Amino acid sequence: MAILEIEKLSKSFGGLMAVSNVSMSLEPGELVGLIGPNGAGKTTVFNLLTGIYVPTSGTITLYRDGKEIKLQGQKPYNICKNGIARTFQNIRLFKDLTVIDNVRIAMHKNVGYGFFASIFHLPSYRKEEKKLTEKCMELLKIFKLDHKKDEYARNLPYGEQRHLEIARALATDPMLLLLDEPAAGMNPAETSQLTELICWIREKFNLTVLLIEHDMSLVMKICERIYVLDYGMVIAEGTPDEIRSNKRVIEAYLGEAVNDV
Amino acid sequence: MSRLNEHPVIKKAISLILTYVIVQLLISTNIISAYLQVTLATICINIILAVSLNLITGITGQFSLGHAGFMSIGAYLCAMIVLRMPTIPGFLLGVFAGAITAALVGCVVGLPTLRLRGDYLAIATLGMAEIIRVIFLNLEITNGAAGLSGIPKFVNWFWLFVFTAGTVIVISNFINSSHGRACISVREDEIAADAMGINTTKYKVMAFTFGAFCAGIAGALYASSFYFIEPSLFGFMKSIDVLVIVVLGGLGSISGSVLAAVLLAVISTLLQSFPEIRMVLYALLLIIIMLFRPQGLMGSKEITFNVFGKLGDMFASRKRRV
Numbered sequence: 001m002a003i004l005e006i007e008k009l010s011k012s013f014g015g016l017m018a019v020s021n022v023s024m025s026l027e028p029g030e031l032v033g034l035i036g037p038n039g040a041g042k043t044t045v046f047n048l049l050t051g052i053y054v055p056t057s058g059t060i061t062l063y064r065d066g067k068e069i070k071l072q073g074q075k076p077y078n079i080c081k082n083g084i085a086r087t088f089q090n091i092r093l094f095k096d097l098t099v100i101d102n103v104r105i106a107m108h109k110n111v112g113y114g115f116f117a118s119i120f121h122l123p124s125y126r127k128e129e130k131k132l133t134e135k136c137m138e139l140l141k142i143f144k145l146d147h148k149k150d151e152y153a154r155n156l157p158y159g160e161q162r163h164l165e166i167a168r169a170l171a172t173d174p175m176l177l178l179l180d181e182p183a184a185g186m187n188p189a190e191t192s193q194l195t196e197l198i199c200w201i202r203e204k205f206n207l208t209v210l211l212i213e214h215d216m217s218l219v220m221k222i223c224e225r226i227y228v229l230d231y232g233m234v235i236a237e238g239t240p241d242e243i244r245s246n247k248r249v250i251e252a253y254l255g256e257a258v259n260d261v
Numbered sequence: 262m263s264r265l266n267e268h269p270v271i272k273k274a275i276s277l278i279l280t281y282v283i284v285q286l287l288i289s290t291n292i293i294s295a296y297l298q299v300t301l302a303t304i305c306i307n308i309i310l311a312v313s314l315n316l317i318t319g320i321t322g323q324f325s326l327g328h329a330g331f332m333s334i335g336a337y338l339c340a341m342i343v344l345r346m347p348t349i350p351g352f353l354l355g356v357f358a359g360a361i362t363a364a365l366v367g368c369v370v371g372l373p374t375l376r377l378r379g380d381y382l383a384i385a386t387l388g389m390a391e392i393i394r395v396i397f398l399n400l401e402i403t404n405g406a407a408g409l410s411g412i413p414k415f416v417n418w419f420w421l422f423v424f425t426a427g428t429v430i431v432i433s434n435f436i437n438s439s440h441g442r443a444c445i446s447v448r449e450d451e452i453a454a455d456a457m458g459i460n461t462t463k464y465k466v467m468a469f470t471f472g473a474f475c476a477g478i479a480g481a482l483y484a485s486s487f488y489f490i491e492p493s494l495f496g497f498m499k500s501i502d503v504l505v506i507v508v509l510g511g512l513g514s515i516s517g518s519v520l521a522a523v524l525l526a527v528i529s530t531l532l533q534s535f536p537e538i539r540m541v542l543y544a545l546l547l548i549i550i551m552l553f554r555p556q557g558l559m560g561s562k563e564i565t566f567n568v569f570g571k572l573g574d575m576f577a578s579r580k581r582r583v
Contacts, residue, residue, distance in 0.1 A: 050456055080458035088456075094449035096561070097442075104439065105446045109458035111439040115467070118438030119431045125438060132439065172458050 001063060003028045003208050004049075004176060009058035009072075011041075011048055018044045019232045022058070026176070031202060031209045033223035035216075035243075037252055041232040042212045043089055046178050050086050051076040064175065081109055085174035087165040089181050089212075095154035099145055099164060102153050103136040106171035136171070142201070143167045159190050163197075170205060177201075179211040183218050191215055195222055220244065228252065273430075281422050288418055297530075298418075302486040304526040305421040306479045309428045311506040311518040313475030316432050318504070319512035319561075320441070321468040322448025323375060324383045326500045330390030331473040333495035334366055335359030335480030337397055340409045340490055352415040352485055356424070360477035366393070367473025368466060375465040390500060398492040408491025409484075416486040424482060428475050433515050433563075435471070444468050448513075509550060511557025516564040521557070 004026040011019040019041045026032055034042050047053045049060060051074050060071040062082055071079055085106075094102050111132065113124040140146040143163045148156065153164060162182060169177060182198065183191045195218050202209050213219045219226065220240045228236040228243060230252040236243055243249055284301070287293045293301065310328060317325045339355030346354065374385040397403045435441045443464045446454035455461050484490050506525060510517030528546060532539040550558070 052452065052456070075460075076452075076455040077458050077460045080456060086456055088453065092450050092453040094446055094453065096449060097445065101442060101445075105442050105454070105459065106457040108439050108443050113439070115440060118440045119435045121434050121438075129439070168457065 001028075002026060003063055004210075005059075005061040005063070006045075006049075007059045007061070009045070009048060009060065010056045011044055011053055012056050017232050019048065022229070022232070022234055024227055024234070024237075026208050026210060028208055029202070029206070031198070031211070031222055031224050033219045033226040033240075034210060034212045034229060035214070035219055035226060036229035040229040040252075042229055043180060044232075045229070046086060046180055046212065048072075049079075049178060050084060051079040062176070077109075080172055080174075083173075083175040084178065085169035085172045085176075086178040087162075087169050087180055087182060089184065091161050091165055093153040093161055093165055093168070095152070097153060098150050099140065099153055099156070100133070100136050100149040102164060102168050103139060103171045104132055106168045107132055107135060107173075110173065139167050139171055142204075143197075158185055162186070162194075166197075166201070170201065174207065176208045176210065179209065179213075181212050181214065183213060183215045186215075188217075191218055194218070198222060277426055280426075281418075284422070285418055299486075300526055300530050301418065302416065302421060302482070304523055305425040306483050306486075307503070307506060307522040307526060308425050308519050309475055309479040309482070310503045311510065311522050312429055312432050312515055313472040313479070314503050315507045315510070315513065315515060315518045316435070316444075316475075317468050317472040318507060319514070319518075320436055320448065321444040321465055323465055323469065324379055325386040325469070325472075326383045326497070326504065327370070327386030327390040328472075328476050328503045329495040329497070329499035330386075330393040331363040331367060331476035332480035332483070332499065333390075333393055333397060333490075333492070334363040335477030336484040336490050336495070337403055337409070337480075338362050338477075339481030340412045340484040341402065343413050343415065343485055344409065344411070347413040349415060352413075352420075355485070356478055356481040359481040360474045363477025363480070364470045364474035368470040371466040371469035371473075372462075375462065375469060387497065387500070390495075390497070394492050394495055397495075403492075406492065408489060408494075410489040412484050412488050412490070414485060414488060416482050421482065421486075424478055428478065429515065429519065432471075432475070436515065440464070440467070445513075505547065509547065509557055511559035511561060513561040514557065514559035514563055517557055517559030517562075520559065520564075524558075 002025040006022060006024040009019060009022045010017065022045060034045065036042050044053065048055050049071070051071065055072050058072065062069040062071055062084070064083055069082055071082065094105065111128055113122070113128045116122070117125045137146055137149070140149055143166070145160060145164060145167065153161065156164060166179070166182065179198070183194055186194060198209065199222055201207065223240060226238065226240060226243045227234055228249050235248045235252060236246045238246070284293065288298065310332060314325065314328050317323050336359065338359035342355035342358060343352050370389050374382060374389070377385055398406055403409065443454070443459045444467070446457070446459055447461050447464055451461050506521045507518055509525065510519070510521030529543060532542055535542065
């Protein structure tokens with residue numbers, strides 16, 4: 001049974017159909033790629049999935065613990081609470097906060113003390129904060145960021161900022177992780193390291209992953225299935241090998257073949 | 262010294278009690294004269310106002326110009342209650358009734374207006390403060406433009422200290438909690454905060470309501486320290502005065518707000534001797550400070566009790582060397 005079902009999803013900005021009639025489905029534990037030329041509407045799909053945009057039409061259904069949850073029209077924080085976490089294409093860390101605070105904020109939704117405990121620092125505050133800090137450190141250790149916990153996020157090197165963003169997304173305890181160009185701006189060595197990391201966290205956290213990526217070496221290596229988007233429409237779907245030889249995909253990326261002059 | 266360092270709460274308590282006792286001694290020995298006591302009250306009230314506005318503007322990043330409005334609600338409610346019940350319980354009832362009413366108004370006003378951002382929110386909150394002022398100007402029970410006078414004075418150093426220290430502690434505790442961090446994340450990046458499961462509207466309204474509550478306390482203290490209140494005291498300029506303290510101290514720095522409130526009160530007291538050019542000098546000083554410290558006196562940093570601990574250690578090590 002699918003974990004996420006997208007049906008006939010459309011989003012128009014005025015007269016522009018950024019996403020039209022997109023249908024996708026993700027199986028539990030799958031690692032799926034979403035590719036397409038620039039401006040194809042990949043990030044718009046992510047923004048629709050996470051509630052930043054409200055779809056013009058179509059439905060998004062999440063299946064969690066045997067329940068059907070309709071996600072379209074819900075607020076982003078609710079969608080996050082339902083188990084979808086994301087990273088952003090242009091890193092959106094809390095730059096002026098420390099590394100550990102970035103992660104702690106993402107864990108806020110599970111914090112077990114209220115307003116009055118927080119203003120009077122009641123015993124429940126101390127207990128929960130300790131637990132929270134321990135959980136954050138565990139997570140930071142996985143990303144080898146534990147020794148930098150008190151550094152400002154903006155002072156981290158670019159690659160580590162990308163890692164911190166993934167760590168922050170994982171801190172929300174998701175079942176579905178959306179990665180928006182995780183390898184953008186990375187060199188080949190960093191990319192291959194990231195490839196391993198993504199596979200590893202998928203196993204460790206029992207995740208389903210949907211990722212947007214332009215780096216085909218990463219996409220072809222780790223994705224089990226790929227959706228190709230062009231002009232807001234799904235033009236192809238299949239395994240990496242099928243996609244590689246798909247005529248429409250090649251056309252979308254390279255242009256049509258010139259037959260005669 | 263080192264044993265004290267291990268117990269931050271005890272250390273905090275000791276320095277608070279020391280502050281209270283020292284000032285109380287200065288008052289009893291008349292070194293802080295009746296005239297300086299007025300300055301003291303102003304400082305404390307301004308600290309409460311600035312710290313609570315800092316929670317809204319510096320911590321949560323919502324630019325509000327309506328603080329005088331919340332203050333006036335606290336002032337009028339407390340005055341009306343104390344005029345009818347001139348006892349200490351009446352005074353305390355007035356303070357809390359004023360603060361709670363201000364918080365309720367803050368919540369009701371915040372829910373629709375906090376959807377706005379930046380300048381738009383500033384104008385909306387400014388409008389709200391004006392509406393509150395005009396209401397007090399026209400109500401019979403508040404005696405219109407003439408205002409309320411002869412308010413019994415219950416505020417002394419003890420109450421000033423209790424409410425000021427209380428507000429500062431409670432707000433800094435809040436900032437250092439998960440709820441406070443949620444507010445900070447709204448300031449840092451609202452879209453990212455939302456995507457990380459933070460209900461941004463809830464935390465904006467929470468900070469706004471909490472800030473309004475504290476401003477209500479400040480207003481109530483004002484009413485019961487200065488015998489007399491009228492609507493024009495709580496105009497646009499009052500909100501700006503508080504904003505100046507917050508920006509001067511550093512947006513997001515609670516200790517900065519406290520420092521700036523004290524500094525500005527001291528400057529304006531010292532300048533009393535030059536009445537003709539007082540405001541010119543005051544403005545000039547502000548310009549100079551902002552030129553050299555555009556991020557405010559403290560930036561977004563805090564003075565912590567570690568500073569005292571470090572000073573103590575330095576002192577101790579120097580002694581040992583001798």
